Amino acid sequence: MDFEHSSRTEEFLARLRAFQGCEIEPCEEGYHRELLACADPWVVLPVIEELKEKAKREGLWNLFLAPGAELAGEPVGAGLSNVEYAPLAERMGRSLITAEVCNCNAPDSGNMEVLLHFGSPEQRERWLAPLLQGTVRSAFCMTEPDVASSDATNMQATATLDGEEVVLNGRKWWSTGVGHPNCEVIIFMGLTDPDADRYHQHSMVLVPLKTPGVKVERMLQAMGFLDAPGGHGEVSFSDVRLPSSAIIGGPGQAFAIAQARLGPGRVHHCMRLIGLAELALELACRRASERVAFGKPLANLGGNRERIADARIAIDQARLHVLHTAWLIDKQSPDAIGAAAQIKVAVPNMAQAVLDMSMQLHGGAGLSNDLPLAGAWTAARALRLADGPDEVHRGVIARLELARHGHGKWST
Numbered sequence: 072m073d074f075e076h077s078s079r080t081e082e083f084l085a086r087l088r089a090f091q092g093c094e095i096e097p098c099e100e101g102y103h104r105e106l107l108a109c110a111d112p113w114v115v116l117p118v119i120e121e122l123k124e125k126a127k128r129e130g131l132w133n134l135f136l137a138p139g140a141e142l143a144g145e146p147v148g149a150g151l152s153n154v155e156y157a158p159l160a161e162r163m164g165r166s167l168i169t170a171e172v173c174n175c176n177a178p179d180s181g182n183m184e185v186l187l188h189f190g191s192p193e194q195r196e197r198w199l200a201p202l203l204q205g206t207v208r209s210a211f212c213m214t215e216p217d218v219a220s221s222d223a224t225n226m227q228a229t230a231t232l233d234g235e236e237v238v239l240n241g242r243k244w245w246s247t248g249v250g251h252p253n254c255e256v257i258i259f260m261g262l263t264d265p266d267a268d269r270y271h272q273h274s275m276v277l278v279p280l281k282t283p284g285v286k287v288e289r290m291l292q293a294m295g296f297l298d299a300p301g302g303h304g305e306v307s308f309s310d311v312r313l314p315s316s317a318i319i320g321g322p323g324q325a326f327a328i329a330q331a332r333l334g335p336g337r338v339h340h341c342m343r344l345i346g347l348a349e350l351a352l353e354l355a356c357r358r359a360s361e362r363v364a365f366g367k368p369l370a371n372l373g374g375n376r377e378r379i380a381d382a383r384i385a386i387d388q389a390r391l392h393v394l395h396t397a398w399l400i401d402k403q404s405p406d407a408i409g410a411a412a413q414i415k416v417a418v419p420n421m422a423q424a425v426l427d428m429s430m431q432l433h434g435g436a437g438l439s440n441d442l443p444l445a446g447a448w449t450a451a452r453a454l455r456l457a458d459g460p461d462e463v464h465r466g467v468i469a470r471l472e473l474a475r476h477g478h479g480k481w482s483t
């Protein structure tokens with residue numbers, strides 16, 4: 072087993088570190104402060120577009136795309152495997168803006184993967200090309216307020232075929248990114264054929280945000296955070312008519328596509344959370360060494376050393392778990408499904424615990440907006456739901472484990 076990074080990862084990592092140090096870190100704090108002070112937070116501050124141009128020039132762009140990704144016969148992305156990309160995503164995760172600056176942010180990265188693998192040439196030209204350029208943004212609308220959406224077969228919003236058209240009706244919420252001023256397209260998941268088998272009833276449809284009948288009803292707060300400028304919206308669809316060529320991969324293909332979309336896309340979330348946890352531990356160590364109470368640095372009080380040690384153990388375990396999952400995905404191993412479900416549970420819980428420890432060591436400052444910890448904790452907490460609740464992933468893990476031991480009859 073070789074634990075070294077590939078030479079390409081090392082090379083990209085060195086460039087990414089330098090870019091973060093010289094270009095992002097000097098302006099990130101000011102960026103967040105300026106955005107918080109905006110009366111209208113649904114704006115792209117000029118610094119983001121400037122940084123995106125610099126990242127593009129540096130070749131630190133679309134790093135998440137797998138080898139072989141191409142558009143109109145031209146290769147796109149850095150051609151890194153998931154194992155090679157994982158340390159870069161981790162590095163991006165230390166900052167709340169680097170992923171966007173490098174065009175590697177959710178939900179656009181997952182949506183781009185969908186279009187790369189399942190989009191028609193026309194869909195790829197219209198939407199994938201500008202997404203790859205970072206000139207437009209996108210959202211993914213699956214979850215509905217009125218049904219338990221952790222079971223995606225519950226979805227009631229409809230995508231009904233009518234001659235050469237598809238007609239959308241229903242209400243979605245928690246649509247991340249829909250508030251972004253550059254958000255121009257939604258991937259909508261809706262019920263097309265209730266008589267088909269459970270996993271072939273739904274379709275994914277590309278919906279330009281400005282289509283008549285699409286309305287962003289409100290922007291939600293996740294535990295008090297708007298997460299502007301992308302945010303999370305509630306969106307209604309009333310008799311939205313589109314040509315049936317807007318359906319991705321054909322009617323009834325939504326589940327097959329969603330399976331593929333949540334694989335690599337979720338490795339990215341997990342790796343970024345490891346970067347956040349590393350940052351939280353680094354800040355905790357600094358605080359514990361520099362701040363004195365009861366005549367001693369905080370590090371020498373109570374169980375703080377043990378907490379720091381436990382955080383190191385937890386982060387390193389989670390990183391290896393994610394890298395192993397990335398390796399299984401790269402090999403297209405059937406074991407990747409269970410491994411991905413495992414990290415979906417393990418990593419957000421680990422990050423939440425490490426961030427919580429760091430917040431506690433920072434005292435009141437840990438809960439303030441002066442430090443990134445409270446926002447990061449909320450992000451980790453949200454990720455225990457955003458790609459499906461922990462319980463659903465545990466259900467997958469248990470089903471596979473029971474089947475492995477010959478108890479397949481308990482698999483549902």
Ligand SMILES: Cc1cc2nc3c(=O)[nH]c(=O)nc-3n(C[C@H](O)[C@H](O)[C@H](O)COP(=O)(O)OP(=O)(O)OC[C@H]3O[C@@H](n4cnc5c(N)ncnc54)[C@H](O)[C@@H]3O)c2cc1C
Pocket residue numbers: 178211212213214215218219220221222244245246247248293303453456457458459460462463466
């Ligand atoms: C910040 C954030 C961003 C999000 N972004 C998006 C997005 O961009 N697009 C999108 O479509 N959705 C998004 N979501 C929505 C998210 O995917 C759903 O909230 C999630 O799938 C759960 O669906 P639900 O809210 O309907 O909960 P429900 O399905 O009602 O489930 C509620 C609870 O029931 C329990 N439960 C459910 N199933 C089981 C089970 N099998 N075993 C045991 N207990 C179970 C769990 O405790 C679960 O949390 C986002 C959510 C958040 C918080």
